[in-house]
Amino acid sequence: MKKYIFVLIVIVISSCNNSIKVDVVDKKVVEKELTPFFDSNKIDHYYLNFSEEDFVKLTSKIPSTKKEKEFSNLYMGYYPDSIPKENFEKILLKHNYKKSNLSIKQEKKIQNVFSAQDSLMTEGYACVAEYRDIFIFKKKEKTIGIAKICFKCGRFQIIGSKLDVSGFGLWSELDRLKSIIRPNEKP
Secondary structure, three states, X not given: OHHHHHHHHHHHHHHHHOOOOOOOOOOOOOOOOOEXXXXXXXXXXXXXXXXXXXXXXXXXXXXXXXXXXXXXXXXXXXXXXXXXXXXXXXXXXXXXXXXXXXXXXHHHHHHHHOEEOOOOOOOOOOOOOOOOEEEEEEEOOEEEEXXXXXXXXXXXXXXXXXXXXXXXXXXXXXXXXXXXXOOOOOO
């Protein structure tokens, strides 16, 4: 049975690597100011350097310890589903996520990406999410929002916004976001 699960996982992963991004042309009728998802004054970005081999190992076994379950839910699942009461950044650091040093200019650009726009994300997902990038939005040092992003397949999870975030996730938005946090990486 484990062989079948492993083969299925390898097929899903390889299909994600061969997926084609479809560029969507954004048309704007009226130029308007974008409303940010979060009323924040600070954005922290955490990144996990996790290889494909590590991902296959993670998906091919059933998490047995509390820490493994927590990491699996954080990396591929919907944890957290609300703003955690405990220090979320300590949880990220415990699972080897690294904090990026963002400039004020980068934070402003990120805030613009995480804004309500007149676009609708209508594409589906074909692979398991790999949430390597997590953004924490703060106001007066208090976490008010979290955004988990998988640049590989376009999945996202946004927690804490009072606005409708269902239209977020166009490839153009994700490419812009990725170019802000990793400007030297090729698309």
